[in-house]
Amino acid sequence: MAEKIVAAGGRWSLVTGWTAVATLAAGGALLAGGGVFAAWTSTANAAGGTNEATNVGMAHVDTNGTTFSTGVANLLPGDYVYRYANLTNTGSASEVFTATAAGTGVLAGAGGLQFAVDTCPAAWASDGTCSGTVAVVAATTDVAGATPVSLGTVAANGVRYLRYKVQLNGTADQSTFQGKQGAVNVTITGTTASNGNRNRTAG
């Protein structure tokens, strides 16, 4: 607002001050009430650029010749399987992903099936090797009672190269688990890395 309030005769007086109070208060009340601030009619119309809200999403795709939904029979204590998956952030903002494992069946009880997650900075090779340094996201732990695992932050369009390991505990109690079955469910959740409220003046 560039306008200036000047009292008659170029002097400020108590009367003119109160007049200003009344004028501005009335204007404010009108504005707060949704009315038109009719006294300020000068406008400058500048068209802003298109502002677009972010979108979020993910894709969790089997890879490397393995299928997550494929089971294995006749596991001996200590036997394990790998399942590979690419977790892609299909949204337009960075997202933080979390994996939660849960088990079903007797074999997924405490001391039975175990679960671990590793990542490779590049796609896993077809023979299961990693061209970079394998990062342990979650060390081997029982599926029963497993706590959520942070898969970290993935930038927009970024990919996390995951390797799940499902293992039968090497000391599985045979009187409890022989011939028993179990399965593992993995649920991936993601949230935007930022809560917003950012100054996006620069883009």
Next chain:
Amino acid sequence: MTAAITPPRRRPGTRPGGGAGRRLAAVAATLLAVPLAPAPAHAAPWVVPKASRDSGTFTMASTSYAFGGSDPASFSLPLPVALLSTTGYASLRNTGSTAARFSGGVDATGVPSAARVTLVRCAVAFSGGACASGQATLVNSAALSGDPVVAYGNGSTLAANQTIHLKITVTALAVLSGTVTLLPLTGTLPTGGANRTAG
């Protein structure tokens, strides 16, 4: 706003009433500005729809076995009366899909307390009481009253579908009678640790 406003005392060099007017104008501007200020944002992160994956079914191996004879779960050797030594033959096969170790007790019913048992294993069928190959003594003249436990693998596992042949000999200083039974077995799987990604 109901507070009474008294004219301010004029400072030297100032115009009458000018300072008060400016202060009031400032108050008014503040009152005007407050409702225009944006409400504090309570933003929350956006949640991505979940991806849920179910694994296939994992199954732990199990052990199974069968004694040759009418009862695959156990083997019984009746002891005729009026003999001091009796010998019987049995076979045991690992019917599971994986190697395993088997063990089980030897039970005696109606047998003199001083009776003893010897159990010999052979890789091939006994011929005329002799083992042509792979003989090992599993129980060596143990007192039957103690229900000795037999480790049929003799410290090693029996491969899947492997059959071993057994010779049981019961002796006593007194006349024998009753029954000796090889009880149902406990099977133990070996430690694996193999990469089963391919199945």
